Amino acid sequence: METPANPAPTSRPGVAAVVYNPIKVDLEELREVVTTQAGAAGWAETLWFATSPEDPGQEAARSAIDNGADLIITAGGDGTVRAVAEAVRGTGTRMALLPSGTGNLLARNLKLTLNDITHSVEVAFSGVDREIDLGVIDIERPDGTTSTHVFVVMAGMGLDAKMIENTDDDLKAKAGWIAYVKAIVLSLRDPNKLHVRLQLDGGTEKRATVHTLILGNCGSLPGNILLLPDAKVDDGLFDLMLMRPSGLMGWISVWFKVAWINRILRGSAADASIGKLSSDRSLRYETGTRLAAHLSRPEKIELDGDGFGEATAFNAWMEPGALTVRVPAH
Known part of the structure; x- marks a missing residue:
């Protein structure tokens, strides 16, 4: 609004x-x-x-x-x-x-x-005021303490958080997003996966094994990459992405969906069939307002591109229209 x-x-x-x-x-x-x-x-x-x-x-x-x-x-x-x-x-x-x-x-x-x-x-x-949603997350630490934070863009674990940890801050300052290339390579070498129990919107708890878990308030990244194609900053929902590619073909499939389907086909005549292609075993999308997660071991977590240490569990939710941001008057 x-x-x-x-x-x-x-x-x-x-x-x-x-x-x-x-x-x-x-x-x-x-x-x-x-x-x-x-x-x-x-x-x-x-x-x-x-x-x-x-x-x-x-x-x-x-x-x-x-x-x-x-x-x-x-x-x-x-x-x-x-x-x-x-x-x-x-x-x-x-x-x-x-x-x-x-x-x-x-x-x-x-x-x-x-x-x-x-x-x-x-x-x-x-300008004019625009009300957008705000993500809030309670993070449980390995020592049993809990801290509360917000995110305006994304919260992530797995490959996403490891990439942030492996990014060279000095190189990032000098070369921008090129610094993430090295970090991605290092992170892909890590064979560990997330073993997590998830409860979405108070429903049945489900077990999942994934490389990456991302909660997004919005989904566009630099390089015109649309990671979460249906995410909107003012719909009262977060978009959940679970990534579990298996082998080389699995990673190629994920790349195809993110780089081709989400970036090129969205909004085109082929858009009607995208929903059938976008979610499968290697890449799954869901939406909700609250997510509780329990990890089998401490895992790295990031919020809006900054590392936030390790978590053994988290509880995240959306606060609709909780942040008012100035935008151009049209």
Whole structure:
């Protein structure tokens, strides 16, 4: 849902805060653009909060909210966006995205401009509000403790999480998504699979053995790869992907479905037959609102492209319309 975005209650000018990753942005340029656009839109003086290795964005965003911010402009990568979303959950504070990372996954799925700071900031102050869904996940650790987090794009285990763990951060900073090629090769050499018990929407618990498990709020990745073809950010559902290719032909089948069926045929005259092809033993799709999973041993887990340690179980659900993001007014 998109609604016109009033700056703030009419009794005072709107207050915006910028939560930025100092490694990802040109702060001097960003300050100049934000000051110009905020003044033109009639907003008050902007607040500024930097992230740090100790705080990827949650505390910075909470400080912004405590200081009266109506809108938080998030300038950083996917990790910064996820952290700020975690902090604004349940507060009613709006977010705007200034894509500054490698993946920029939420911005891509919302079809926002990726490489134009002026346009992104203009949208922040003069765009409209769009309500999107937010994924929430309780992660149980090997020591029995539990932590709660959010994801705006995807949560994953298996090959997906191992790829994140094997990615060279220095190479990622220099070469972008090329850094994931090496990580994928290393991860494919790992013979271990996930042995998991799954309960979808409170139904019957089922056992599964898979290479990869992904829960997605949206499904588009860089390179025009549509990993979850039916995922929508505002349908109140997550899309579940279970990947279990067997041997070389199994991997070729998965590649064909992701790279050809999901990317090329969707929306074409052949679209009506895709549902029959997209789910089989090697690649299965389902949708739901809540998923409980119990692993046979601790496994790596990732949220929105960042590793989140090991999990022995998790409980994930969707909160429909829980996050308000600024998008262009059309």
